[in-house]
Structure formats: C-alpha cells, structure tokens
Amino acid sequence: MGRLFAGLCALLLAVPLLAGAAAAGILGGGSGGGTSQPPPSPAAEQQIPADYQRLYAAAAATCPGLSWSVLAAVGKVETDHGQNPDWTSDAGGPMQFEPATFAAYGVDGDADGTADINNPADAIYSAAHYLCASGARDGANIPAALYTYNKDNSYVARVLTQADVYTSADISVTTGPSEAALTAVDYATAQLGLPYLWGGDGPQLTELPDGRVKVTGGFDCSGLTRAAYAAAGVNLPRTAQQQYEAGPLVPASSVLQPGDLLFFGTGPGDVTHVGIAISSTQMINAPHRGAVVRIDSIWRNLVGVTRPADRG
Incomplete structure (x- = not known):
C-alpha cells in the first residue's frame, strides 16, 4: 500500500513546570523530556492554533516519553483545541477536566500564581501532568494513560488515531480520516x-x-x-x-x-x-x-x- 498510515498502539483492556522557557513550538520537530519528537503533519499545522501548538510542545517536554501529538489529540477530541467546549458536560476547560481530577493534578502552567481549569496553559500542562502520572512517562503505556483520562476504549482509539494524523506527512485536513x-x-x-x-x-x-x-x-x-x-x-x-x-x-x-x-x-x-x-x-x-x-x-x-x- 505504499507509505501506510502510522500505527496505533494496541489497546489495553482490558514536576516543576516552566511554561515560557520550553515553549519553542512544534514546527520542525523538537524534544520532550530529552526524547526526539515527531514533526507536525500538514493537518496539525492547519488545525491547531499557533498558541496551542506552543503549549502542547512545552507541556509534553515536562514528561519524558509523552509526545506533543498525544496531548494535541486529547485537545482536539475534547474541545477542538478550546474552540468547541461541551458546555453540557460536568468537565471543564479546553482539556475537559473533572473538577476533582483537576484539584488533584492541576498545575500552574503559565506561572501566574493560580491553577485555572479554564486557562489553556494550565489545562494543557495539567493534562501532561495527569497523563504522566497515569503511565505515559517514558512512553511506558500511553493507551493505559489515556484510558485513565477517559475510561472508554473508543476514546483511546480516537485519540491515538488523531495523534497519528498530527504526525503523518501524508495526511492533511482534506485527505485525513473523515x-x-x-x-x-x-x-x-x-x-x-x-x-x-x-x-x-x-x-x-x-x-x-x-x-x-x-x-x-x-x-x-x-x-x-x-x-x-x-x-x-x-x-x-x-x-x-x-x-x-x-x-x-x-x-x-x-x-x-x-x-x-x-x-x-x-x-x-x-x-x-x-x-x-x-x-x-x-x-x-x-x-x-x-x-x-x-x-x-x-x-x-x-x-x-x-x-x-x-x-x-
């Protein structure tokens, strides 16, 4: 089939944060926690707002083994990068945290003295923190970490699929999965x-x-x-x-x-x-x-x- 779509992991079933210094953006590739990061696909460049691109890259850098594309995929699936929040949900903010989960794992991503569930920097850094604590550190078990984030097999598949869309050079907004x-x-x-x-x-x-x-x-x-x-x-x-x-x-x-x-x-x-x-x-x-x-x-x-x- 030529160059095929990048693979999903098989599904399982069953930190000081410096927002400014690490926010170098994802264009051209970067590193997260010392791990080489994949460059963005055309779909990523077209879909993800520039400020969110920088936040995903910077937040991923706080967790070795966590790709910016996984964080970006969570942001896409949850609220389309803050552009389409689900106001009927009990969860809040661009990364759709349950209040109790944010109370436990929320961090002050932009170093303004407050961890705010609705603040994009705080929400994205907190998502990285939560995923890292749930199995994503060193890439040990990304699917399990995502399942902790939202206990739904189809959610895990959707996020991993979207993450691949964001790193495949052959996938664009118009040619990606519908x-x-x-x-x-x-x-x-x-x-x-x-x-x-x-x-x-x-x-x-x-x-x-x-x-x-x-x-x-x-x-x-x-x-x-x-x-x-x-x-x-x-x-x-x-x-x-x-x-x-x-x-x-x-x-x-x-x-x-x-x-x-x-x-x-x-x-x-x-x-x-x-x-x-x-x-x-x-x-x-x-x-x-x-x-x-x-x-x-x-x-x-x-x-x-x-x-x-x-x-x-």
Whole structure:
C-alpha cells in the first residue's frame, strides 16, 4: 500500500513546570523530556492554533516519553483545541477536566500564581501532568494513560488515531480520516470482547426478572463492519464479498486510513473476510468461531481495501 498510515498502539483492556522557557513550538520537530519528537503533519499545522501548538510542545517536554501529538489529540477530541467546549458536560476547560481530577493534578502552567481549569496553559500542562502520572512517562503505556483520562476504549482509539494524523506527512485536513470513518472505528472499538457469531449482527439485550440484563449474540466479520458504518450513517451490504464490491476501492498507492475496510481471500471474486483498519498494521475484526471481536495484525492475504466513508 505504499507509505501506510502510522500505527496505533494496541489497546489495553482490558514536576516543576516552566511554561515560557520550553515553549519553542512544534514546527520542525523538537524534544520532550530529552526524547526526539515527531514533526507536525500538514493537518496539525492547519488545525491547531499557533498558541496551542506552543503549549502542547512545552507541556509534553515536562514528561519524558509523552509526545506533543498525544496531548494535541486529547485537545482536539475534547474541545477542538478550546474552540468547541461541551458546555453540557460536568468537565471543564479546553482539556475537559473533572473538577476533582483537576484539584488533584492541576498545575500552574503559565506561572501566574493560580491553577485555572479554564486557562489553556494550565489545562494543557495539567493534562501532561495527569497523563504522566497515569503511565505515559517514558512512553511506558500511553493507551493505559489515556484510558485513565477517559475510561472508554473508543476514546483511546480516537485519540491515538488523531495523534497519528498530527504526525503523518501524508495526511492533511482534506485527505485525513473523515468523521464517518472515525465514528465507525469508535463503534468497532466499543465491541471488543464480544463473541464471534456466524450471521451475528450484534449483541442482544434481555432484561431478566431480577432486573439484571443478559447479553447474548455477537458479530461475524461483515456484521461488525456493517454495524460500524451504520453507526456512521453509511449503509453497507451484508456479506464481505458484497461489501468489497460496493467499494469504493482504494488505489494500492494510497495511504491507508483508519476506518478503511480490509478484505481477505484468494482474489476479488472470492472474498471471505473483512476487518476495519485502525492503523497501518492493525485491524479490528471478528475473526472466526470460538474467538471474540479483537485487534489483529493485518493478514497477509489482503485482496483489497475500500473506503465506505467516501460513498456519496
């Protein structure tokens, strides 16, 4: 597939801060805690306001092993870098801290004598502090740190995907994964651990007499991808072969993106399996009887790739 999209880490399931001195910006690459930092992609330069770029770089430098791109991805997913806060949430500020969490981990990022949840410098430095304390130091366990930040598998996948968008030179605002593709990835990630079921279209919930809820059912490979894209408002046929033929096909020279569907078999007329890409090397899929929905390395017998999010 040529130069493919930079990889996500496999999901798991389951400090004195000097704001001014370190804020050299992220353009051209820098270092965080003595660790080489990746340069920004065109998408990062276009999406992230200049003052936020500097803050992400400076705050990341306080935690060895934490990339500015992860902090920036949290900022993007939470409030679009302070441009779209969720006023209905109990959390506050550009990094959407719960008040109790900010009370425990909040820091004075701009050295004005006050740690303010709504101040971008304070919020971003505090996010770096919290992630570092939660497993990000020395890059030990970024997914686990993000899961501590927001206990949602799909959130972790969304942030790691966005972080890759911000460091891939081949990804721009116009060519990066669409909202529909990311929604499909979010949905598929949320199904991790559900059992494989031939012909399965998803879990079935039944309320028992004692008030408990019994979960039955599951997915087969194409049932999972069909449901993932249905969540994004894109209708797909039922079988892997039909989904492959529905396209649109991605040229072999194109960059693989999260949300792309990966088809396997002996050839275009014999497609027997489908998964949904989350990176250049990994996919979420329902592989076979006796297994569960899980993250696998992309199989060798790849027949082709489609991008349903581009369907009209």
